[in-house]
Amino acid sequence: MRSGVAKGRPTLLIVDDEAQILSALKRSLRREGYEIVAVESAAAALRILDERCVDVILSDHKMPGMSGVQLLARAAEIRPDTVRMLITGWTHEIPAERLEEFGICALVTKPWDDAKLKATLREVMGTGQGSSPREGG
Amino acid sequence: MKRAVAEVQIIVARSIESTAPDPTSALRRLGSDARIEVLHSAAACRARCRDGSVDLIVAEAALGDECWKLLEEFGPKGPPVIVVNRDGNEYAALEAFKRGAADCVVAGDEFADVLPVVALEQIQRWRSAHDQDVAERRIRDLESYNQNIIQNLNSALLVVDLDGRIVFSNPPAEEILGESAETLRGRPIWPWFAGIPRDEIHVARTLETGERFKGLESTLTRADGTTVPIGISSAPVSDGAGNKLGAVAIFSDLTEIKLLRRKVLQTEKMASIGQLAAGIAHEINNPMGFIHANLFQMAEYLTDLRRAWDEVGALQAAVAGGDLADIQRSSEDLAAVSKEVDVAFVLSDFAKAIRESQEGSERIRHIVNDLRDFSHRDSEHPVLADINQFLDSTAGIVWPMMKHLVVLEKEYGDLPKVYCYPMQLQQVFMNLLVNAYQAIEERIADSGETGTIWLRTEPRSGGVAIIVKDTGAGIAAENLDRIFDPFFTTKKVGMGTGLGLSTCFNIVERHGGSLVAESEPGVATAFTVWLPGADLERCAD
Numbered sequence: 001m002r003s004g005v006a007k008g009r010p011t012l013l014i015v016d017d018e019a020q021i022l023s024a025l026k027r028s029l030r031r032e033g034y035e036i037v038a039v040e041s042a043a044a045a046l047r048i049l050d051e052r053c054v055d056v057i058l059s060d061h062k063m064p065g066m067s068g069v070q071l072l073a074r075a076a077e078i079r080p081d082t083v084r085m086l087i088t089g090w091t092h093e094i095p096a097e098r099l100e101e102f103g104i105c106a107l108v109t110k111p112w113d114d115a116k117l118k119a120t121l122r123e124v125m126g127t128g129q130g131s132s133p134r135e136g137g
Numbered sequence: 138m139k140r141a142v143a144e145v146q147i148i149v150a151r152s153i154e155s156t157a158p159d160p161t162s163a164l165r166r167l168g169s170d171a172r173i174e175v176l177h178s179a180a181a182c183r184a185r186c187r188d189g190s191v192d193l194i195v196a197e198a199a200l201g202d203e204c205w206k207l208l209e210e211f212g213p214k215g216p217p218v219i220v221v222n223r224d225g226n227e228y229a230a231l232e233a234f235k236r237g238a239a240d241c242v243v244a245g246d247e248f249a250d251v252l253p254v255v256a257l258e259q260i261q262r263w264r265s266a267h268d269q270d271v272a273e274r275r276i277r278d279l280e281s282y283n284q285n286i287i288q289n290l291n292s293a294l295l296v297v298d299l300d301g302r303i304v305f306s307n308p309p310a311e312e313i314l315g316e317s318a319e320t321l322r323g324r325p326i327w328p329w330f331a332g333i334p335r336d337e338i339h340v341a342r343t344l345e346t347g348e349r350f351k352g353l354e355s356t357l358t359r360a361d362g363t364t365v366p367i368g369i370s371s372a373p374v375s376d377g378a379g380n381k382l383g384a385v386a387i388f389s390d391l392t393e394i395k396l397l398r399r400k401v402l403q404t405e406k407m408a409s410i411g412q413l414a415a416g417i418a419h420e421i422n423n424p425m426g427f428i429h430a431n432l433f434q435m436a437e438y439l440t441d442l443r444r445a446w447d448e449v450g451a452l453q454a455a456v457a458g459g460d461l462a463d464i465q466r467s468s469e470d471l472a473a474v475s476k477e478v479d480v481a482f483v484l485s486d487f488a489k490a491i492r493e494s495q496e497g498s499e500r501i502r503h504i505v506n507d508l509r510d511f512s513h514r515d516s517e518h519p520v521l522a523d524i525n526q527f528l529d530s531t532a533g534i535v536w537p538m539m540k541h542l543v544v545l546e547k548e549y550g551d552l553p554k555v556y557c558y559p560m561q562l563q564q565v566f567m568n569l570l571v572n573a574y575q576a577i578e579e580r581i582a583d584s585g586e587t588g589t590i591w592l593r594t595e596p597r598s599g600g601v602a603i604i605v606k607d608t609g610a611g612i613a614a615e616n617l618d619r620i621f622d623p624f625f626t627t628k629k630v631g632m633g634t635g636l637g638l639s640t641c642f643n644i645v646e647r648h649g650g651s652l653v654a655e656s657e658p659g660v661a662t663a664f665t666v667w668l669p670g671a672d673l674e675r676c677a678d
Contacts, residue, residue, distance in 0.1 A: 017540075020493045024427035027434040027490060062419065065587065067541040089422035111426035114433045 009035045010125055011053065015045040015071065016060035016087075025058070028114050032121065042066035042074075049078050056124060058108070061088035069094060069102045076103030083124045087112060145171045145260055148185055150196040150207060153177050157223050157244050160195045163252040179206035186216065192260050194218045195252070198229055205236060212237015215267070217259040221252070239263075291389070296374060298383040299344060301325045313367065313390050315359040331358045343371040343384040354391065366391040401640070420504050420537045424497030431490040431497075438487045441478035448474045504534075519556040519648075521671055524601050525549040525594055527559055531566040532592060539574040542581065543588050550595040553670040561644045562668075565652075568637040569605040569664050576609020576662060600650065600669040611658030620654060641666075 012034040016022050022038040029036060037054070039045050042063055048054065057075055061068035072084040086094065087108040099107060106120055145167065149160050161173050176182050182194060194211060196204045198220050211218050217239030222229050230241040239259050242252050287294055293310035297303055303321045311318055314329060330338045339350040349372045357365045369388040375381050448471035455463035529549070536545065570590065577588030591606040612620060621642040638654075645652040650668040 018423055018427075020427045020497060021423060023489070023493055024430040024434070027486065028430045030434075062537065062541040064540045064544075089419040089426070110422045111429045114430055 009033055010055040011035045011037065012121070013037045013039070013045060013048055013054045013057045014059070015039055015042060015057065015063070015068065017041060017063040018060075021060065028112075028117065029121070032118055034121075042068070042071040045071055046074060046078070049075055049082070054079065054082050056083040056085060056121065058085045058087055058121075061086055061090055061094070069104070072103050085120070085124065145193070146191045147171060147173045147193045147195060147256065147260075148182055148191055149173060149175045150179070150182055150194060150200060150203070151175055151177065152197060152199050152203075155197055155199055157197060157199060157221070158248055160197070160221055160244075160248075160252055163249040164195065164256060166249070166253045167257060179203045179210060182207055183210055186211070191216050192263060193256055195256065196220055198222045198233065204233075208233065208236040208238055215263055217263050219252075219255060219259060221248075290387075292387045293389060295326065295386045295388075296383060297326055297340060297344070297386070299381060301327055301340065301344060304383060309389075313357065313365055313388070315361070315363075329357045329359070330355070339369055339371045340384050340386050343373055343386075347373045347381075349373070355388075357388075366395050368394075417504060417534070421501050424500045428494045428497045431494045435487060435490050435494075438483045438490070441483050442480070442487075445471070445474050445478055445480050519558055521554045522557050522559055522562075524552050524555055524557075524562070524603060524668070527563050528566050528592060528594060528603060531563045532570060535567055535570045535574070539570075539577075539590075542577055543574060543590055546589060546591045548591070548593045550593070552594055552596055552601045553599075555601055555648075555668050556671050557648055557668065558644075562648070565641045565644050565666060566603070566605070568641050569666075572637060572664075573605055573607035573609060573662070576607055576611070578609075580608070580610040596670075597667060600667055603666040603668075604663055605666075606661055606663035608661055611660070611662050612654065612656040613658060614656075617654060617656060621652070 010033075012029065014022055014025050014036060015038075016025070017040050019040060022040065026036050026038055034056075037048055039048060042059070042065060045057065045059065049057075057072065059068040059071050063071075068086050068088065072086060075082055075084055083105055084103050085106040085108060086102075086104050087110060088094070089110040091107055091109050094102070094104070094107065096107075099105070106124060108117060108120065147164055147167075149164070151160070161175060164171060164173050174185065176185060179200075185191060186194075193216055194207060196207050196218055198204055200207070204220065208218055208220070218237070220230075220233040220238045220241045222233075222241060222243050225243045225245065230243075233241050239262075240255050242248065242255055287305075287307045290307055291309060293313045294305070294307045295303060295310050296305040302323055302325050306314070306318050306321045308318075311321060314321060326340060327335075327338075330341075333355070335341050339348075339353055339355060342348050343350065349370075351370045352368050353370070355367055355369050357367055359365070367388045368391050369386055371384050371386040373381060374383050374385050448467065452464070452467040452471050455467040458464075529547070532545065532547070539545075570592075573590045577590070581588055588608045590608075591604070593604040593606070595602050595604075620638050642652050645666055645668070648668050650666060653665045653667075654662070655665075656662040
């Protein structure tokens with residue numbers, strides 16, 4: 001468990017403009033022991049980040065109003081301790097060398113592999129933000 | 138054409154020792170400009186006549202053999218030779234005529250009066266024969282020149298009379314019509330336009346009303362039933378006095394051009410599809426993502442439920458056994474397992490997962506259908522269609538790729554139906570939308586702003602107007618004229634083929650409509666497609 005976050009269930013904020021994706025992600029991660037907060041827009045995610053500490057943000061990229069990359073860049077300013085992950089089918093649009101610049105520590109490709117997603121989450125939760133960007137999925 | 142007699146060139150062939158009256162003085166009466174030369178031998182005359190400028194030779198019979206030589210030389214082909222006899226020797230005159238003299242004159246009392254008259258007559262006869270000769274040669278030259286042009290023309294050429302019977306055909310025409318010149322001559326051309334109403338056959342209209350047509354498309358049907366797409370021009374033919382004679386038609390085989398055009402269209406469509414593939418992959422990706430995850434979860438749910446069901450079975454067996462303690466224990470086990478797996482939640486979420494997965498697969502089915510429609514070759518004939526519906530379904534296809542950067546404002550008016558090739562039009566709409574999106578992307582990149590695309594339709598001038606307007610980077614004034622040129626692009630390599638807008642332009646033109654671009658760089662850019670309504674015009678092609 002990382003410093004600065006109260007002991008107890010780690011919080012996972014998932015952001016996707018598609019309710020069914022949120023629903024499936026919640027289903028996949030139900031038994032992983034996270035407190036899951038699911039929101040359908042970048043704006044709603046920013047409101048959550050204003051209110052409380054979040055251990056990990058897992059965000060979609062192509063969303064109306066604000067993209068996932070922009071959201072994670074903002075999140076890096078508001079909550080620099082938060083682990084920031086992007087989950088998208090458009091991984092080719094985000095060059096690996098710019099991940100850090102966008103404040104992204106892991107990139108998950110849609111459709112995701114349940115086991116790999118869980119493993120990636122466990123890994124980033126365990127090691128915190130210090131690790132280098134990697135590809136999961 | 139006729140030169141004045143003043144320019145007349147006359148040669149007088151005269152023996153040096155001649156004592157006979159000099160024809161020169163008699164000939165002077167023709168006028169001061171009649172140029173008269175005196176020569177003394179047939180050879181000199183021959184040399185002088187070489188340039189073709191001599192109009193008349195007046196030869197004295199007294200030259201003897203030299204005179205006969207002259208007649209031999211010029212008698213048959215001119216210029217005319219008038220033989221002057223010293224006396225009225227009829228035998229000599231007859232001999233001169235026999236040898237080709239144009240006339241004979243006796244150098245008697247009336248010589249000075251007669252010679253100029255005879256000379257003038259001969260000169261005029263010679264001149265008119267000569268002019269006619271020249272004219273005939275010119276006509277022959279012109280004819281063979283025309284013939285040459287017509288025979289070597291790459292286009293087919295047909296001349297028909299007022300009844301539409303073939304008067305003339307050139308080899309390309311014979312090739313396209315599938316028959317030889319001999320079998321074509323005199324035949325009416327109508328069977329080659331089988332199936333086309335007479336008042337829609339261009340040549341027929343030219344014959345009837347004198348209308349001229351230029352580069353229009355039609356179809357020829359050969360005797361064996363094969364058809365050839367042609368581009369045809371026709372114009373009325375009349376004689377010099379303005380009397381109608383028939384019509385001339387120039388046409389060419391468009392088979393290859395049509396194939397090429399179709400290929401270009403297909404190529405552009407494939408390019409558009411390539412551009413879209415990523416967008417569609419994403420659209421399929423999202424439902425695939427949750428269906429995939431849901432299936433795994435449902436498998437786990439099933440395992441959970443099976444565990445609970447096993448406990449139910451154990452409880453049933455205990456009930457059947459009748460042992461109260463067994464029943465009690467089984468019941469507690471069932472309750473524990475049910476609690477552990479959270480049966481109530483699993484049951485309701487299982488149902489939800491199925492429902493969501495069904496929605497997801499329905500979405501995929503829809504996308505695949507759209508894509509299949511799009512990649513399908515278009516129908517041969519235009520169909521009556523609702524443009525708003527096409528526009529909206531196209532917007533639906535491209536929306537996912539742009540939704541993070543774009544606000545889409547739709548405003549659909551009440552439109553008359555339009556005859557169109559639906560897929561071609563959808564391609565136009567898609568190109569315009571993707572262009573608008575790329576222009577916005579170029580302008581705002583990752584700045585966090587969003588752009589706006591307005592999609593508006595409205596009835597206009599008996600047809601429909603479709604306006605795609607965006608707040609993208611815009612088009613510089615100097616490029617505005619070129620954006621519809623094939624291969625013109627300002628996009629980065631790999632971002633565009635440069636065929637998008639030219640293809641749009643061609644498609645819209647084929648529908649008898651227009652495509653206009655306006656741009657105020659930095660403010661807004663609008664593309665307006667106008668299509669004629671169904672009652673205005675059936676579309677061409």
